[in-house]
Amino acid sequence: MNTHLNSFRTQPDDRGHFGQFGGRYVAETLMPLVLDLEREYRKAQVDPAFQAQFDDLLEHYVGRPSPLYFAPRITEELGGAQVWFKRDELNHTGAHKINNCIGQILLAMRMGKTRIIAETGAGQHGVATATVCARFGLPCVIYMGAEDVKRQAPNVFRMKLLGAEVIPVTSGGATLKDAMNEGLRDWVANVHDTFYIIGTAAGPHPYPEMVRNFQSVIGKEARAQMLSRTGRLPDLLVACIGGGSNALGLFHPFLDDPSVKMLGVEAAGHGLDGDQHAASLLGGSPGVLHGNRTYLLQDEDGQITEGHSISAGLDYPGIGPEHAWLKESGRVDYTAVTDDEALEGFQLLCRTEGIIPALEPSHAIAAVAKVAPTMPKDSIVLMNLCGRGDKDIFTVAEKLGVEL
Amino acid sequence: MTRLSTTFAAPRPSLVCFITAGDGDTAANLDALVEAGADVIELGMPFTDPMADGPAIQSANLRSLGAGTTTADVLRYATEFRARYPDVPLVLMGYANPMVRRGPEWFAEAAAAAGVDGVICVDIPPEEDDALGPALRAKGIAPIRLATPTTDAARLPQVLAGSEGFLYYVSVAGITGKQQAVQASIEEAVARLKQSTDLPIAVGFGVRTPEQAAAIAKVADGVVVGSALVEICGEYGAAAPAKLRELTAALAQAVHSARQEQVA
């Protein structure tokens, strides 16, 4: 690893810290496993056979590389920068989540683990995990908040079709953070045979780094594609943030390109002024949850508060620790977009480009709609279109007052 | 000598009782535990996300928070306990976030002022000791660490370095209140730990009955009972103290006499 001082790409340190963030805040029972996972991941990282298998599955099973698409009509409508999309919504299972699941299940098998568990909010990570488990014939248990099970019925059915057992979690607020608690509880009780596939760039080290690295295929492809298509780098990258994995996947390979600005888009829900949002960076404060130190939605006693977003994939009260660090270092800018703005972004993309986006990247679209008009026409905005909207049509119909 | 070391220096094993602060009438519940024979009190600080706890203690956390319990309340329970029981060791147990929210120094200072003897933070392993350990030690509060069935010989020294008060052996790889460990595995583990440390060793997780407690007390310095007591708080609410007294008395009798029976 090169550790020249001016790089933003050499985090975390060997204890898994991104500045004051990250780390391994887990119970002692899990600590030896987390250390073992790190050792095995380090070996896999330098094993050409592991990388080759990962690349092969991404190409032939996931359908990578995903296209880099110049979007002419939305560009024209916004009247400023050229708008380009990295089309990760075209991946098998419809989102970027599968990139990470392929990497982690290969690692699980390498470690001789025979049972896979995962948490899911919107169900996208659950579907992606169930998919790779079916592909490799491993039993799969998905923890999902009971509230989300109700909100995301089609994805629950998909997971079951794929052979996964979906366990509704009723503890706490019965949403994503509670599903993650339950995942950690399962892992602690089944340490001998179970691998926990965490779905975003959060959790104890090495998860934030590992998930980022698996997702970095997005940014590596996009950087090469952009250079070959336009001969230059984009001026601005935009991505939505739940836990932060699709954003880091796009951003990380560009972090040391000083001309490339970056904008992470959190979910402002009903607005940042109240408590009905899921913007951990813009509306939260540093604390410790789910194995890492990061920005959290919490009260003055450190009790975690429930996030809200129209998008079940964004309403998590924390954020990956690398984003906390990137924010403090000033390398990446962060903004937040409300439910209503995201709905407009959703419709804008449907109407102008014939693409139905997921509600998560609809937040990024709304941010692009705000910034692109302020930029010169020869500049380039590249947004990660990290998921497609099939799963969200019911939510959107309800919000638009349409009965299906 | 600290309150903890004095207690564990006694020839008989100690009964360590856990309840969640703010779940029911905390002062009355604590009185019941001490009067019925508890030697050490572990007072749980409620947290919204108790990741290492099973359903019983999860529910207790939510009941307590639902009743509006704050960090200030927990510290007040501790202060009042210390005034009533100058000699009974009191340990706060909980998760990192509520402890570090206002900074580790703030928490250590407040806990010391409340007469707290030790702190068990479930999700701060030795690797992250900086987050709280130095602040506690500076105030004379023992950072009490956990050893588990997954803590192997290579790792144990790291767990022991910086451990104070007693070593809490978590007898099952899992969450609180679920299974109970096989007695033989506990005996083997305690013997192994004893070779590496002079700290007293208390064994917990899954201990519910006087019989189990007595068996463990034959080999360990302390026996920790949590979920069984917490379930009583949940089931009986305001009427819990009488029931807590009953179970604690039976547990204390079993633990305190465990080694006498062995000799007889």
Ligand SMILES: Cc1ncc(COP(=O)(O)O)c(C=O)c1O
């Ligand atoms: C399509 C899509 N985008 C984004 C996210 C948010 O996750 P992350 O911030 O890790 O990319 C999710 C989570 O479910 C998702 O399904």
